[in-house]
Amino acid sequence: MTTPLEDLLPGTRRALLHRIAVAQSAGRAPSLVAAVVRDGGTVWHGARTCVDGHAPDENVQYRIGSITKTFTAVLVLRLRDEGALDLEDPLEKHLPGTGAGEATIAQLLAHTGGLAAESPGPWWERTPGSLRPDLSDVLGDQAALHPAGRRFHYSNPGYSVLGALVEELRGASWEEVLRREVLEPLGLDRTSARPLAPQAGGWAVHPWADVMLPEPTEDFGRMAAAGQLWSTSGDLARFAAFLVRGDDRVLSAETLREMRTPAAPAELTDLADGGTYGFGMRIENLGGRVLVGHSGSVPGFLAALTISEADDVAAVVLANCTSGPMVTQVAADLVRVVAEAEPRIPEPWRPLRDVDQSVLPLAGQWYWGTSPFALRITADGHLSLGPLSGSGRRSRFRANGEGTWTGLEGYFAGETLRAVQRPDGTVDHLDLGSFVFTRQPYDERADVPGGVDAEGWRGIG
Structure with a gap:
């Protein structure tokens, strides 16, 4: 349910608009849209410049790249909750013969399975998926670069494998399972594997001149589960609310909390901001605020979904350019603007209804x-x-x-x-x-391992 936009103070709304205006202008994005979620509903939407001659609204599709991985992780966790698999199962148990079978499902979800970052062969995001019809084409001759479970190494092929796992256990395509089990129950009818009008075109902006070049829009085929989806700021705002509160038709709040829990070690380069990864979600500490979510980038598009659970605020930012605005930072800034300008009102304190008198x-x-x-x-x-x-x-x-x-x-x-x-x-x-x-420091009446000196506490001299 959408909360009226007036629920945010005018000063807050202006600060949000200013932030995305600076991002679009300084980042030279053909268009940029954003949404803010608070208390489970969309409370603000903003856009800069045009798509097809009109300011983009919350229903204009953009490609969301690796935010797709969060959707795929939801499908895998549904299988776990149903008992169809265990996260500690090796991939080989359910999907034999991939060459990546030593990695567990949990490791693949957390990018600790040791798999390569990219698929071999031509740049998969700018070439037809038909060039990679099988998992062997996605993984190549050497699927693993590192021992499974040893380190965090972000892997697009790893999520392609998870998509294939979903297909194997469901007996249907990843796209069909996603639509039936996630998109339809959550009402995300503007999220799809292929673009649905109205949609933004993807552009490359020349780094040294204010001119643009259209980017190709490819179907990723076997790599779809890693980055295929198109969505809108409106749909992603609803998805962000789900990722915090849960929906028992899809995943429980408890399982989503598990997804938001660190499951991978932080790389040394990540230690400055405390970044790590859960199951299909990035977790980082920026300025003392813990943020979870995911970013996405494919040629022609940038995307970010960021949640502060403590503040009950989330933000979505989408742009149709290959590079330019730092959308992850913009989303974090939108969260900060709302959290600081209009801090969350805590629930009233109330006494317990009952208490165990023995406790x-x-x-x-x-x-x-x-x-x-x-x-x-x-x-x-x-x-x-x-x-x-x-x-x-x-x-x-x-x-x-x-x-x-x-x-x-x-x-x-x-x-x-x-x-x-x-x-x-x-x-x-x-x-x-x-x-x-x-009850007392080294209480002499208590059974303290090592005992308590009989002479008790003393001074010196």
Whole structure:
């Protein structure tokens, strides 16, 4: 559902328009469109210059390049959720004979399967897909350049393989499965594998003169799952909202959270901005704001979809030029403009409806050695354990029953927190993966590994 544009303040709307105007002018883009999503609905749309003599609106198609990979990842995660595959399955189990079978499905999703960045042969984005009719033509004689699972290496052929996996398990073309299982349920009727009028033409802009050259529009064939799609700012805005909130007809919010979770190590060149990759989604920390999404580029087009979950703001930017405006940065700036000018209003605090009376006494201050920690009961009924101040290891914990909890994130993800009781039923200490937390620093009443010196705390001299 689209929220009225007036929901953004006039100053915010002007700042958004100014940002895309600068991007289009300085980047010398034939046209540029953008949309901003807040609270699950589109709250702003902007465009600069013309497509076919008219300012492009939210229904004009642009090619979105590698944002296609996020759609393909959604299809693969649907198969996992249905039990048709496990992410740790080697590709060979479901799609034998590719030469890339040692890589797991999770590794292919996260670009850690070791596959080459590009397909061998002529430049696949500017030549007909008919030149690569089979996976062997996409992967070449040496599919893997690196050992599977060793490093992040972005791979277009890797997503071509995932598209073939979808076809194998569904018994239908990637395009048909995508339309039936994702596009139609989400109402993305302006997203397609081939252009549907009205659409923007793709252009190359001369680097040293204000002249343009039309780019060819090829059907990528076997490489379609890596970058084939056309879409609009309106459809991608709705897709961005789905990527945060989920839709049980397609994927649950929990599975989408998994997609947005880092699954690949950051390259040294990425460490400056904290960038890494999940399952079909890029994750980066820009100026203290965690952004997830994907960019796309094919000859003639640039695209970016960026989400700040903490701010509940997303942005889409599309341009019809091979190079020019830094659309990923523009999208990040649109998110920042809204997040800073109109910060998210937090939900009202409300007390818990009920609390486990056996857990309530555990809340409060604990010590790991001499370091103070705070244990809190959160509004969702989980426990939260973290340093009383400053940085350090912290996590939320989900109750298992019978006095144990499982860590949900960070250093303690998957680890068990246990309240260890004395014979009289009182709590002696908390055990967290063998770490002991006591009510006082090295509490002499608690069972502390290594013991507590009988002479106690002392000064010097």
